[in-house]
Every structure is written in structure tokens, then in C-alpha cells.
Amino acid sequence: VMAQRTDSGIATVLAIGVFIAVVATWVFISPAVIRSAWMTERGEVYALAGEGEHVVYGQAVRSLNDSMAKDFKGFLAEAESIGQGPLGNASLSQWMRSRIEATWLWIGLLVYRLHVLIGWLVPGIPLALVAYLDGHYIREIRKFSFVAQSPIRHKLGIRVMWVALVGLSCWLLMPIPLPALIAPVLTVSLSYSLWLWVSNLQKRL
Numbered sequence: 001v002m003a004q005r006t007d008s009g010i011a012t013v014l015a016i017g018v019f020i021a022v023v024a025t026w027v028f029i030s031p032a033v034i035r036s037a038w039m040t041e042r043g044e045v046y047a048l049a050g051e052g053e054h055v056v057y058g059q060a061v062r063s064l065n066d067s068m069a070k071d072f073k074g075f076l077a078e079a080e081s082i083g084q085g086p087l088g089n090a091s092l093s094q095w096m097r098s099r100i101e102a103t104w105l106w107i108g109l110l111v112y113r114l115h116v117l118i119g120w121l122v123p124g125i126p127l128a129l130v131a132y133l134d135g136h137y138i139r140e141i142r143k144f145s146f147v148a149q150s151p152i153r154h155k156l157g158i159r160v161m162w163v164a165l166v167g168l169s170c171w172l173l174m175p176i177p178l179p180a181l182i183a184p185v186l187t188v189s190l191s192y193s194l195w196l197w198v199s200n201l202q203k204r205l
Contacts, residue, residue, distance in 0.1 A: 014166070022173060026106070031098060034105040034175045038112065044180035045116060056119060060112040068107070075100045106175050113172050117183050124187035131191040135198030150200050157196030164189040 046053040079100055083093025164186050171182045 018169075018173075025175065026099065026102065029102055029106075029175060031101040031105055034102060034109055037175055037177045038105065038109045040177040041109075041112070041116075041180060048180055049119070052119075056115045057112065060108060060115050063111050064104070064108050068104075072100060072104050109175060110172055113183075116180070117168075117172075120183045120187050124184070124191070127188070128191045128194055131195035132198055135195040135200075138199040139201055153196055154200035157193045157198075157200065160189060160193035160196065164193060 042053060042057060045056065049056070076097060079093055079096035081093075082096065083090040167182070167189075168186045171178055171186065
């Protein structure tokens with residue numbers, strides 16, 4: 001029970017910390033930094049996928065234009081109106097336009113990475129299924145043998161899964177250039193953690 005409370009407390013603190021970091025980054029980050037991150041990652045994905053990268057980029061841009069372009073144009077118009085007139089605040093208007101552009105680019109980078117992740121899930125989902133089935137049958141075999149299940153490995157599987165999920169969330173959210181191979185590495189890590197967790201479940205479950 002104490003361990004569960006500790007894990008819950010750590011997760012809460014981590015979530016609050018991530019929220020504060022995201023808000024602080026949004027307030028200060030330059031749109032050029034996010035644009036540079038997007039272009040850098042496009043180059044890395046193109047090196048791996050070739051012409052398929054253009055399909056991924058096109059899908060991400062279409063998703064943005066279909067769902068948010070009209071709203072963001074309205075936001076920009078409102079921000080520009082703040083700087084107009086005798087009582088207008090030009091510096092505030094410029095800052096708001098910059099934040100709107102940064103938000104658009106950040107969401108675009110997030111959507112792009114989601115499309116890249118979906119591409120890696122095509123081989124990743126079968127890999128996870130194979131890992132689960134292999135772990136399940138290893139556990140079934142151990143039921144009829146004198147091999148003890150390892151609670152340490154079982155807990156390690158849970159820890160690796162949490163680390164992989166946190167890493168995946170950070171990769172999706174961080175508006176800086178990150179290696180394109182992070183997605184497949186995290187996919188393999190999740191499959192491995194699933195295998196560790198299933199293969200070391202208690203025999204009586």
C-alpha cells in the first residue's frame with residue numbers, strides 16, 4: 001500500500017512538473033525554434049523513410065488545416081486588433097501573435113510526430129502482440145515446473161513500461177529537435193516491458 005501511495009505521489013508531482021514546464025516553454029519559446037525542430041526532424045525521417053516522409057508531412061498539414069486553420073486565423077485577427085487604434089498596445093499584440101504562431105507550429109510538430117509514431121506502430125503492434133503471447137506461454141510453462149516467478153523482474157517490467165511511456169510523452173511534447181529513432185526504440189521498449197510483466201506474473205493469477 002505504501003509503495004502504491006509513493007508511486008501515486010511521484011506520478012502527481014511529475015504531472016504537475018510537466019504542466020509547469022509546458023506552460024513556461026509556451027510563454028518564452030520562439031516560433032523559429034519550433035520551426036527549426038520540425039525541419040530537422042523532417043530531414044531525419046526522410047533519411048529513414050525516403051519519399052514516404054512527404055506523405056506523413058502532408059497528412060499532418062492537412063489535419064491542421066482541416067481542423068484548426070480557420071480558428072487560428074481568427075485568433076491572429078484578434079491579436080492584431082489589440083495593437084490598433086490610439087489605445088492599442090503594439091508590444092502586447094506582437095507577443096500574442098508570436099504565441100499564436102508558436103502554438104500553431106507546436107501543435108503541427110505534435111501532429112507530425114503522431115503520424116510518425118503511427119508509421120512505426122505498423123510493425124510495433126505485431127511485435128507487442130508477439131511479446132505478450134511469448135510471455136504468456138512462458139508463464140504457462142512455468143506453472144508446471146519448479147521455476148519460481150521473479151517479482152523483481154515483474155516490477156522491472158512495470159518500471160520499464162512507465163519510463164517508456166514518459167519518454168514517449170516527452171518526445172511528443174518537447175518542441176526541440178529530437179532523434180527520429182526515438183519512436184522505434186520506445187516501441188521496442190514497451191514490447192520488452194510487456195514481455196517482462198506478463199512472463200513474471202504470479203502463477204496463481
